[in-house]
Amino acid sequence: MKIDVITIFPAMVDAGLAEGVVGRARTSGLLDIVVHNLRDFTTDKHHVVDDVPFGGGPGMVMKPEPFFAALGAIRAARGTPGAVILMSPAGERFTQQGARRLAGVAHLVLLCGRYEGIDERVREALATEEISIGDYVLSGGEVPALVVIDAVARLVPGVVGDEQSVEADSFTRGLLDYPHYTRPAEYEGRPVPEVLLSGHHAEIRRWRREAALQRTQERRPDLLATAALDADEREWLKRSKS
Numbered sequence: 001m002k003i004d005v006i007t008i009f010p011a012m013v014d015a016g017l018a019e020g021v022v023g024r025a026r027t028s029g030l031l032d033i034v035v036h037n038l039r040d041f042t043t044d045k046h047h048v049v050d051d052v053p054f055g056g057g058p059g060m061v062m063k064p065e066p067f068f069a070a071l072g073a074i075r076a077a078r079g080t081p082g083a084v085i086l087m088s089p090a091g092e093r094f095t096q097q098g099a100r101r102l103a104g105v106a107h108l109v110l111l112c113g114r115y116e117g118i119d120e121r122v123r124e125a126l127a128t129e130e131i132s133i134g135d136y137v138l139s140g141g142e143v144p145a146l147v148v149i150d151a152v153a154r155l156v157p158g159v160v161g162d163e164q165s166v167e168a169d170s171f172t173r174g175l176l177d178y179p180h181y182t183r184p185a186e187y188e189g190r191p192v193p194e195v196l197l198s199g200h201h202a203e204i205r206r207w208r209r210e211a212a213l214q215r216t217q218e219r220r221p222d223l224l225a226t227a228a229l230d231a232d233e234r235e236w237l238k239r240s241k242s
């Protein structure tokens, strides 16, 4: 999969992509990610990327020309992307479903803004979609771009070593995860649930399913409406409510 990121803080994005499963997938060639410095696409002596807003008001607006030039260079060097995503607090909320959709696109370009925002012509003419990672105010699109890349990359076959762990992922099933334990079997007076030490794999599976259901019901009941539940799980939920 190819990903290009356009930002005024390339070091920040590169640092976030250097470690962990994404870092390994980059060095192994599974992920071809290029981070571009927006200032490289300016033509003035001081590499200015922002300007005052037409109509007045506080703050600065990112100029359109460097974004147009950067995307033109990407198209020339790396082909026409399948999606050009503007990272924006006004975008559509990013979810696991959105990550699955983007994992099916061979080439993504992510545009990161700073300041008060980006000139509207960038959105109109370049972006094919606009994504927010949630309802809180960040100082720019770089951290959101890292969030999107991380969530999408781990769905690309081979990026996460253990395909089973991707498949079992809580949000893949639509439920929260069950509790995890490792040694020691008792720590500071807190024992590991007996069943996990028993070696009874069918019982362990059942305990984990029920623990995941219970947690989801307590903390995120909204997820139960769309979770992939079998007949047993629906029965368990019905009984737990009474």
Ligand code: 9D3
Pocket: 087, 088, 089, 113, 114, 115, 116, 117, 131, 132, 133, 134, 135, 136, 137, 138, 139, 140, 141, 144
């Ligand atoms: C103080 C400026 N805000 C006025 C309502 C608008 C604003 C502009 C730019 C707020 C945040 C930002 C910078 N944020 C992003 O570029 C961003 C973002 C976010 O802040 N939250 C969640 N997802 C995203 S994606 C990009």
